[in-house]
Amino acid sequence: MLNSILLMMQPQDGAESNPLMSFLPLLLIIVVFYFFMIRPQMKRQKETRQFRESLKKGDKVVTTGGIYGKISEIKESIIHLEIAKDVIIKVDKNGIVKDMSDVQPQK
Template identity: 45%
Template structure:
């Protein structure tokens, strides 16, 4: 008696699910919705920010005043394909990767 009622309780929800292609598509819908939300909230803005940073790095020129990821302000004195030399004080130059530059400052910021 106890076993037959257990089978009856599990069989009813399985029959109500409908099965088939439509049931499997409806069960995948929440996962697709979560992925779409994550794409528009997290992935897409990050890709846009990377694209803007790459364009800023490509547009650097000698004499630009920039700020680095470490917070140093300096003027570009020499440029290479991968590296930049910054003058951070009179007769003090440092060499760093181009990707370490996070922003270009307005002209005459450094005095």
């Protein structure tokens, strides 16, 4: 049965298949994958890196764990976050996900 399927798939007499045409669908899939998956991810990573580099003392932020606080000190990769009066915790810089400085508190 497999032999008969392979015989039917062979090109007919005089009709030669172009090897480049067999790779065309694969190339199209790779291009689509790049533009819809890889490129947007790289853009988000760049924006996140720029956000974390622009953090400064006094910014109000949210961590990945949902802790709200104000930056009291920034070291190379560690941020000291004041979450209440005289309560300071150390957080990895990669744990900061959102800047809340511009958000007005609800009444």
